[in-house]
Amino acid sequence: MGNWLSGWSSDGSSGYSSGWSSGGSSGVPSGPAHKPEESTQANLQPNEKCLKQIGVTSVPSHKLEEYIQANLKPCEESLKQIDQEVDVICCLLLIKEFPVTRVAKGGSYGRETVLRGCSDGTLVLFMGDFQKFQDQKKYQDKLLDLIEQLLKSQERYKKSVKRGDTLIVQVSKPGQNILLQLLPAFDPLTNHRPPLQAAYLDLKKSMDAVRASPGEFSDCFTTLQWQFFKKYPRKLKDLILLVKHWYQQCQEKWKIPPPQPLLYALELLTVYAWEQGCQAEDFDMAQGVRTVLQLISQQTKLCVYWTVNYNFEDETIRNNLLYQLNSPRPVILDPTDPTNNVGKDAEFWQLLAEEAQDWLRSRSLNVSPAPYWEVLPMPLFITPSHLLDKFISDFLQPNKVFLKQIKEAVNIICSFLKEKCFQNSGTKVLKIIKGGSTAKGTALKQGSDADIVLFLSSLESYDSLQDKRCWFVQEIKEQLEAYKQALEVEVEFEKSKWKAPRVLSFTLKSKSLDESVEFDVLPACDTLGQLRSDSTSRTSRTKAYKKLIELYTSQDIPKGGEFSVCFTELQRNFIETRPTKLKGLIRLVKHWYKQYERKMKPKASLPPKYALELLTVYAWEHGSGTDDFETAEGFRTVLDLVIKYRQLCIFWTVNYNFEEEYIRMFLLTQIQKKRPVILDPADPTGDVGGGDRWCWHLLAEEAKEWLSSPCFQVGEKNPVQPWKVPVVQTPGSCGAQIYPTVGGVY
Incomplete structure (x- = not known):
């Protein structure tokens, strides 16, 4: 870790270490936290001094937040002064003879994940003369020379500007250094707004034209990166600081420079863990750390991406995404650049996984029970059928x-x-x-x-x-x-x-x-008493249902299932008596449901999970009925039924049926209610379909989006077909002899 920034001293007088890469999105590794001034040390309480003297993996789980405050978060006053200095640099570049139309702040500085001491940042200078991505590649070096001359003509920047492969400006305030990488760039967002398909299509064409490396133009989307991180709560960014600090301590232990995008990958992985497993502004820091470490430990299965800026709708972008998502693990896609997999380099991930397992097993985190958030290392959506x-x-x-x-x-x-x-x-x-x-x-x-x-x-x-x-x-x-x-x-x-x-x-x-x-x-x-299969038990069950229906109808209980x-x-x-593979399909459907429930904003009243369980059983009964079946076909059938929710009328006659007149008349009333109707096979008053009671339309919209998932593709152009399952059941389809009533339907 230390060698990345060892060329800089706190006063900016030393030479420049040229190990930096271009690309603010890649997340240049932050340097070691500088020691606070003596006055700061003197003001620390004894407990804080103790925390500062130990490595992060030795910090007790209940002390992690205290450790972050004492050791990792920058001084707010120093950051304010740095912000003012950066604004001066921006103004200088905007008012001179350079065609800079706007400046975007990126890196750890732009994402507000700066560690105390020395950290990284980028200033992306969007050039009005650049008309396409290729212009950035062609003219960037020449512009950097001119910008270097401009900054060095200012007395205050003569010693703080360094030029190796890139142009770096050091901004230093008491206790805090920011090394800003200056990057002239093409602005693809000037004429495009979300979903930004045109910008990403241009990106793909330009990369092919100049044979650019994946992620080479990521800096062009720095504004989107800033927007992506801006919405997250401060405590999540504190968790990011903790993960980054742990990563730096790992670097010191390895004594070899890791791939530079790895730091940004860890930031994104931390965001993913919080989004998938928590989403609360206030959370237990130890749970968050354990979750991130659990994900790192499963690095051979990691596949993380977002669709906030790009998605699977356009065929060209979809094909690029699927290519990336099918790459060797780990895969962590930059949410602002679909070509940029910042999770590459399996060798270092293996090292990091071993360090993660060590921390998880340490006395500080290995308390019993040791809860963590429910997060899978890869999404179901991109899993092949x-x-x-x-x-x-x-x-x-x-x-x-x-x-x-x-x-x-x-x-x-x-x-x-x-x-x-x-x-x-x-x-x-x-x-x-x-x-x-x-x-x-x-x-x-x-x-x-x-x-x-x-x-x-x-x-x-x-x-x-x-x-x-x-x-x-x-x-x-x-x-x-x-x-x-x-x-x-x-x-x-x-x-x-x-x-x-x-x-x-x-x-x-x-x-x-x-x-x-x-x-x-x-x-x-x-x-019900003792459940048996004899006639006495069936008679007892019929009596129980009659009493239940009498109470339900006499008290006008609208919801049923009371x-x-x-x-x-x-x-x-x-x-319980169903085949093992069907129970696996039920798990799959429940997981799909829970994932949507977690991401749904604003929150709404979704149908109960039990309704999806019953729908899955129904799909299997009428579409397969065998112990061995194609899971993709079953999953596709359930989603097809969800999409057709307005037509659904489903019931079973295993515990109650149409033989006894009183129950028959009630059931006929139930199945004529507004759809969807899904009757609980154990309780005839329980309609878990619920008509308009729940927001089935939201679940149906999600199901439609999933039809483009690789879950439902066999090869490139062979979609998985659903089973042929009727959406409506009638008493006749169950073998009941029901004759039309005088008034109408039956």
């Missing part, structure tokens, strides 16, 4: 350790509920049913959650459940709060947005778990 099964197994399928730990956490809570929670009351626990994705076998690898449904003797009917469940939720919370010391667990309760909550949500942490587990505990009444918790066992069995 033939690799979808591998994507599921690599990134979505939980491993045995994960499942074992979930089981242990569930057992802790179940034992407490059975043996401790109601021991001093007349209430008995009749049975406990484990529900949710974990019980169904469709849990995702990241994001541990478990549902526990508690059937209580004091809840004898739907009415009593409606009246008393809020009290039981509060009672369970109080008992768990009292007993958690004996259980040796840490419990964090989630604040409910409802005045009368139906569920107790909390996060469980314990010494036996590597990560926390999110729980939902739901009181329920035992309306008491679906009582049918959790049926919901679980409906999914």
Whole structure:
């Protein structure tokens, strides 16, 4: 690390080290943090002095923010003075005889990710005489000579301007140096506005014409880079400082200069981690660091890109993007230049991955549990169709350790509920049913959650459940709060947005778990009794449904599904018995849903994930029905059904059907509601399609965009075809003999 900036002294009097590359977007590596002035050291508190004396990998996780403030963030007053000095330089270049139309600030300085001490920056000078990218390549050196002469004619810049392969101006203030690289450039944005397709098409043609290297014209898009970073919160930029500082310490250890774009790549990777896994302005710094380190550890799978400035709509740009995204890993594309993969050089990434694993295993970060954000090293969108099964197994399928730990956490809570929670009351626990994705076998690898449904003797009917469940939720919370010391667990309760909550949500942490587990505990009444396949059980189920429908219709409950918790066992069995590969497809669809939910702004009310699970089962039942099928075809079919949401009418008759007249009349009413209609196979009142209740149109728009994904391409020009699946079910299609009524449809 040190050799990059060792040619400069704090007063700018020493020579220039010529290891810099052109290109503000590439992110010239920052130098070592200069030691603060003695007066600054004297003002530090004892704890701050201690933090400054240790390497970042030894800093306790709860002290990371303090470490950033004490060691990494520049003095604001020094930065203000540097800003003023840079503005003077800009004015000098704008008012003289040079055809500079505007100046853009780039590098760490422009991105506001400057480390204390010595850091990099760029001033991109957009030249009015440049009419195309080729002009920049042709005339840049001549202009740099003229600019150097101009600056050296000013007394204040005689010693601070250095010219090697590039032109560097050193701007120094107490405790802070910025080495500004000056770059005359073509301005492709003058006549173009987002989506900037014309500018990027010109870029591709020009690069082909002059055989330019990938990213050679990245500086032309410095304004877009500034806009890209400007919107992110200060705390994220503090996390970037921490990652960059760690990277510098790695450089010192290696004693060899790494590829220069790597620093910018790490900044982008940190942004990606935060966008995909957090998006909160205030977050736990240790979680952020762990997430970035986890991604670096998976460098052979890294593929990161953005579509804020370019996308897959234009064929030429799409082909270039797909070429880049199919390059050897790691791939980290500059969000402002689709030709610029700043993640190249596998050798250094391997070194960095080893350093990342060492820090993750260190005592400072390796606390139990050690949470990190849910972020995959590559997006689903660019996964080829033939690799979808591998994507599921690599990134979505939980491993045995994960499942074992979930089981242990569930057992802790179940034992407490059975043996401790109601021991001093007349209430008995009749049975406990484990529900949710974990019980169904469709849990995702990241994001541990478990549902526990508690059937209580004091809840004898739907009415009593409606009246008393809020009290039981509060009672369970109080008992768990009292007993958690004996259980040796840490419990964090989630604040409910409802005045009368139906569920107790909390996060469980314990010494036996590597990560926390999110729980939902739901009181329920035992309306079904012991589930069996004989006629007695079917009769009991029919009675339960009749009572449910009577209550639903008499109280005019518009949303339905009010008491679906009582049918959790049926919901679980409906999914649990399905083939393993279908459960993998459900995981894939859930991951797709969660990715869209995370990026969606402004937030809106999307359909429940359960609706997508049922839609996936329906697509498989009517389109394949085999244990082995093409995952891409199944995925494509589900998205096709989402796109056709206005037509959907889907139901099952495995637990209820049209045989009993009272239930039949209710079902006929349900399936004539505004579409989409997707009836819960365990609860006839639960329409998870919901008509206009949820924003299906947003999900449909996302599904349409995904039709251009490599997920649905076989070769270059062979799109994956969806299964032929009907969008509407009728009683007749299920074998029911329904005759038209006097008034109309049936």
